[in-house]
Amino acid sequence: MTTLIPRSVIFGNPDRITVQISPDGKWLSYLAPHEGVLNLWVTPTINPSLAKPITHDKGRGIRQYQWAFTNQHIIYFQDTDGDENYRAFSVDVESRAVMPLTPLDNVRVIPIHACADFPTEILIGINDRMPQLHDVYRLDILTGERTLVQENPGFAGFVADDHYNIRLGVQQRPDGGMNILRPAGDGWELFLDVPNEDMLTTNPISFDHVGETLYLADSRGRNTSALMHLNMATGESVLLTEDPRADLTDVLRHPVTHQVQAAAFTYERKQWHVLDTDLQADFDYLKTVADGELSINSRTLHDQQWIVDFELDNGPVRYYRYDRAARQATFLFAHRDELERYQLAKMHPVVIPARDGQSLVSYYSLPVGTDTRETGIPDHPLPMVLFVHGGPWGRDFWGYNGIHQWLANRGYAVLSVNFRASTGFGKAFTNAGDKQWGRAMHDDLLDAVAWAVEAGLTTRDQVAIMGGSYGGYATLAGLTMTPDAFACGVDIVGPSNLITLLESVPPYWEPMIALFRQRVGDNTTDEGRALLKERSPLTYVESIRRPLLVGQGKNDPRVKQAESDQIVNAMHANNIPVTYVLYPDEGHGFARPENNLSFFAVTESFLAAHLEGSYQPIGDDFAKSSITILAGAEQIPGVADAWAALQRNA
16 A cells, blocks of 8 residues: 655645855855745855744745845845735845845836846846836845836847846737847847747847857757857857757856856756866766756856756755865755655656657656556556646656656556647747647647557546646646546636636736737637637536536736636536635745645545545645635535635634
């Protein structure tokens, strides 16, 4: 009998994540719980045991930060209850004094650039003048004083150099393509023309320190995005490296010169291409440290100390401090210590053929002990959960996946599919998803399920579909457009009506709205609205005949609560049962671990009721969450009682 891993071990706060080293190498920093909430911790590099929290957030926690080049301050960005209106803060690592740098209401701040030449200043974007546009400011992190550098004339973004000059502006075109412009006199001139077909696979990365070279991910004239070196004076472009199967995934830049020294590409597994021979011995050594996907998270300015991590599929992420001179990696800690006590599932890469010949790079996990022959196929077919990624312009990767581990531990096979429109596999594959929501993109998911049935992972009558954002849409599409394909579905912040989705995008997405209209459907034309209606799960709500669980964040700025409200109300009007869970302090996805624990407790009971997997009783997993069950608590065993107990104790 498999030992159930407590939900708190998988979905509670991690022990430590986002580990960095200060530019001078004196300090280590990371995010870790303090009084149950993720906060910033700092410790002397020479003695990690002396770590102490330097922030005291009591809300959803801190998730994004960077060291200032003062070596004395950390800059972090935080929103309110998931509204994505991020503010910037500075904290002194010794005094622990926190300074609000952008104390503005209903305004979104984004980091743009930082350079060691200006240790007390960073470049940020602020949309306080117009909600749709981020103007660029030079921000003093000691005083909070800001100076306008560039008013935004209508661009989706900017690229600055190390002198804090705005060198490029990125402008979306109505045809879905992109103009990359550079300053010319009092205006702008076209520098690079990026056609619609290359829009999602071509983008400027950064300049070198002197500002003479632009590094560019570029798919123009090829299928996959390659790493290019472009001379700003002559316009000469040089290919540095590419992979015919995969797009550029990551680059490693020298901490001072900012020259790209290595590049990574990921098809099934991540592969580093070393460009600077001075680093070859470092990469050769690091390959021997752990059998996982290597990431270089942080480097000192003198480049003698790195913070690296290795992502494993059947264990927690492992962090190391790497001393280049000694060529020695010292283990620091894992991201979830308690996982070491359990035997975790392996993740199997597989390339599944779609019906039209597309190759779907996918990953599946099996419960420990169900593949005694070690063939990658269970001894007997298992109930399965198809877990669909969001975006859709994103992708699934090999490595530790909490959802996979949780579900495999409960007795399910778990399958994640990089369906067409997923990024990372070349522009032809990404563009094959244009205007294919609910059609070819959904067919890919069905083809992957058919493969899993034929391979012996599962049977047709015991497959659930689950996902967030686009994955939530895929769940709703699965239960409405193919109502017999799945045994049940779990929709997390998924859009149900593509017309209202496009009509309610956050204002700061307006410069990118052409992307959505070209690739999803045009809500401004009769023909486009007809297509969007045809691809909306809400249109087919009366077809639902399988159980559905819906989870939504009240403050979601991307997929607003109305998207879940619409389909739940329509189901009620058609006398179709549904369970609807709302979180008043969450946005696009659930960040507070208490909320994740409560939602996955509901999900676990839901799946057990319909797929007969193992489950951990809800217990007190509702106690500290903001869970609100608006409908259908009685339809899932144990949920009504837990919800009633929470209300009694409120």
